Amino acid sequence: MRHEIHRVADPESLSLDEIKNRYWDNYVLVTNTREDSLAGVVRYYCYANEPELTEIIMEMDRDEAEYGDCMLFYVGPGRGFVGVYL
Numbered sequence: 001m002r003h004e005i006h007r008v009a010d011p012e013s014l015s016l017d018e019i020k021n022r023y024w025d026n027y028v029l030v031t032n033t034r035e036d037s038l039a040g041v042v043r044y045y046c047y048a049n050e051p052e053l054t055e056i057i058m059e060m061d062r063d064e065a066e067y068g069d070c071m072l073f074y075v076g077p078g079r080g081f082v083g084v085y086l
Helices: 016-023 051-061
Strands: 026-031 040-046 071-076 083-085
Touching: 016 026, 016 040, 016 071, 026 051, 040 051, 051 071
Parallel strands: 071 083
Antiparallel strands: 026 040, 026 071
């Protein structure tokens, strides 16, 4: 089963707590991350880790001037293999 990838219409810089509140139980593609945390700008999110998310992050990694460091991680109760488990 394929899950829809959602593009964030108005991406903004969010703290990790804000990311958890808005995107709980989803995989998030975050750009412009800070070295000290997973906080940054959520660009895309999806219930599943669809292969297209990897393709998108690879594209964004090519433009470090605009997107900085990029990460793809799961925010939720523990069904992801890499993420923030609470």
